[in-house]
Amino acid sequence: MSDCIQVKSLPRPVHYGPVWQAMREFTEQRGPDTPDEIWLAEHLPVYTQGQAGKPEHVLNPADIPVVQTDRGGQVTYHGxxxxxxxxxxxxxxxxxYVKEYVVLLEDAVIACLTHFGVQGACRKPGAPGVYVPVAPGGALAKISALGIKIRNGRSYHGLALNLDMDLTPFMGINPCGYEGLQTTDMRSQGADVTxxxxxxxxxxxxSKAMAQRMSAAVA
Known part of the structure; x- marks a missing residue:
């Protein structure tokens, strides 16, 4: 049994559909000793709708494709x-456990934002993901979305972190099912990060967090 996580950087930008299908196939075919993997991607513009996503949250997709997927959550944008x-x-x-896993992903993003100088990164009760306060008034804007799928105890999908992107397409949806939810990125918050x-x-x-969990599990 290996606790080594293999990291795979996908071509950028890449279409969403083939990556999703490849994640499903990997998860279905892996065995008890298969090392975990992290896939890094940047997608061509696409809206993805969660498994229980409501079509009324897609307001004006224009020429951006909408893909019905099997992750949790509502509609979001990748680009x-x-x-x-x-x-x-x-x-x-x-x-x-699933709730612990969600906390782990959120903790990772909060640590990343803090490391690169984005202030005030936090959770929002009842709304998975990571948020930062924006002027005026310090209202919270979403900077990172989470969407996961668990099959036979194994996860796929993951997290999206907005770095330096055109945020306009988020106006074509109710992001993550929340009407009027503001979105932001790291560049808008003063962090120039690749x-x-x-x-x-x-x-x-x-990788460190999962290695610690592995060590505890076999101790």
């Missing part, structure tokens, strides 16, 4: 300037 961290983890192997820099931090954070 250039956004980092996707797809976590193909065997949660059962390390004794990690996808590779953010990816390295998140991969190191998640």
């Amino acid at each position: 250039p300037g956004q980092l996707l961290v797809y976590c193909l983890f065997d949660l059962r192997r390390v004794g990690l 996808l590779d820099q953010a990816a390295q931090f998140l991969c190191e954070y998640l």
Whole structure:
């Protein structure tokens, strides 16, 4: 049994559909000793609708395709300037429950934002993901979305972190099912960070956390 997480950087930008299908196939075919993997991606513009997503949250997709997928959550947008961290983890192997896993992903993003100088990153009760206060008034804007799927104790999909992107397409939807939810990115919050820099931090954070869980599970 290996606790080594393999990191795969996908071509950028890449279409969403083939990556989703590949994640499903990996998860279905992996065995009890298959090492976990993290896939790093930046997608061509696409709206993805969660498994229980409501069509009324898609307001005006224009020429951006809408893909019905099998992750949790409602509709969100992926596009250039956004980092996707797809976590193909065997949660059962390390004794990690779903709620704990969501907290782990959020903790990783909060640590990443703090490391690169984005202030005030936090959770929002009842709304998974990570938010930051924006002027005026310090209202919370979403900077990172989470969407996961667990099959036989194994996860796929993961998190999206907005780095330096055109945020206009978020206006074509109710992001994550919340009407009027404001979105932002790291550049807007004063952090000039590349996808590779953010990816390295998140991969190191998640790899360390999963290794600690593995050590505890086999102790």
